[in-house]
Amino acid sequence: MLPAAPWTWITEDDLLVSRLVTIFLNYQNAYWRYLEADLFLQAMKLAQPPSDLCSPLLVNSVLAMASLSAEYLEVFFEAGDYTSRGRQFHEEAMRLWLLEEGRASVTNLQALVILSMDLRGQDKLGMSLLAVAMQVNRDLPHLLFTEDGDDMRSLVPAALSLRERLYDWYEGLTSDLKYDMRLPAFLHEIHCEYFCVRMTLASTIGARLKSQNVPSEPRSSERHNGAEADAEHFKAAYWTSEAADLALKAAKILENYRSVYGLKVVLPFIFQAATTASFILLDHCSRETGPRTPNDELHSIEAFEEPRSGLEESFRCLVGVATQVSIARGAALMVLKTAKIMKVELPPSVMRLPRTVAEIAWGTRHDRSLSSSYPNYALVAAKGGRPEGLTMEELLDKWSNLSI
Known part of the structure; x- marks a missing residue:
């Protein structure tokens, strides 16, 4: 005792x-x-x-x-x-x-x-x-960025190098840590955190490339710590497609976690994975429809093939977490209002969930209790990876009269 x-x-x-x-x-x-x-x-x-x-x-x-x-x-x-x-x-x-x-x-x-x-x-x-x-x-101090680190000619090879090191680390996990839906709850966070990092890296690089006039042909010596960039890597579509593939795998991990453990115990990267995947798949559904072929280069973990199904599962988990903690309520409301702003027609199964948001007592009292700089990933992507003016607190205040 x-x-x-x-x-x-x-x-x-x-x-x-x-x-x-x-x-x-x-x-x-x-x-x-x-x-x-x-x-x-x-x-x-x-x-x-x-x-x-x-x-x-x-x-x-x-x-x-x-x-x-x-x-x-x-x-x-x-x-x-x-x-x-x-x-x-x-x-x-x-x-x-x-x-x-x-x-x-x-x-x-x-x-x-x-x-x-x-x-x-x-x-x-x-x-x-x-x-x-x-x-x-x-x-x-080693985490501080240098002044020229934002240049896309050096940023893309650096992103490729980081991706390669992340991939090798994940593939090198010992057998008792490799993904299995029967893992203890806290070990699911290792895999959710990994996919959050990969999703954020891919979507951010894609957004930056989309917002800047970057030549598709790299310089002849475009290498960074052994990672070589070719013309494809300088195209926004390459990275946004990878972000969507990663989000579909993250959604499957979330579905497995929910089926085994439920959502009463809120672990930070379960929430983060649900939010990040929801926004990335929302952005993807605004541009593309139809199933995707699983990308086996992104590990052998099972993935949803239909983006709308992945969005439904990610958002379902986000709403489940929203019954427990305030930050998830704000994130869930942001997803719904962002879909309306972006004129994305959500699946009927997703549109039934706003009633659940209402049932968990979302309202003015909770709105005012939030003091959050949590970003809206879908709109940040549309703005070239810049989060200014696109935080939870700013957007929920701006959209206070927008119904869902």
Whole structure:
């Protein structure tokens, strides 16, 4: 049994705290590895702050995230409102962080990263916390881009090199990590994250090529870390087609996850994969119809052949997640309103789902609670990969009177 005191004053229930920590370690931490479980548990059991491995800020952050995957009455901040679960722990964690005044420590860094990933429709706050976490870490200068890195003549070969390395990494997964729908829930995140990265890479490069006047013939020495670019790679259609193929595979992974585990426990990259695939397939359906031939070069994972079926499954999963967390409600509403703006006729099965959105109590109160810079991938693609003015908060405010 883990002690509630002296780590949190929000509850005195040791059993509740123990159950929430167990949820966190078994689900969120199993893949994301925010903290080392054995060291954290040992320090928490000792209950002797200050500790280098446990703190009230870290514990309240853990309890806040775990609460979004729990149904104990005590975690509800507002009775019956699933999106309010753990808000009391989240607010306490934010209060404790302010008292830290930016102090760098292992537990502060862990807590900041956990808080930045908490799915509460407040990702502007999350981004600011992540920026502070980067300052605390002081070890990420290698991620900064050079000034000429945006040039398409160098960007395309760099994208090919990254794609090649991602492909080799994925194919090199050990047998116990290779995709199988019977994998533990947290291991599905490895595969969803991989496909999110690949989808985002392909759709972004395609959007940038579409928006810029890039010669289709590369220079004679167009290589980047061993990856060679030919004329086809400088065409937007090549990358947007690959993005659609990847989205159809991601949709099949989502269908498998939903059939095995359901959607009550929200893992970040299940949500992210559902959202990204929905937007990419929405954009694809606005331009093309008819089935696609599976691309075996994108791994041997099964894929939907019909884009509209893939869109239906991706959006179904997004709506399922939307019954649990606020950010997904905003994303689901964005997909529906974007389809109307783009004049895409959605499948009848998808159009029945807006009633579900209404049933999960979407309304003005939730709209105003969102402070989100989450991008609208379909419109970002149409704008050449630039997200300015196309975030969830901006668009939902702009489209507030647009019915679905």
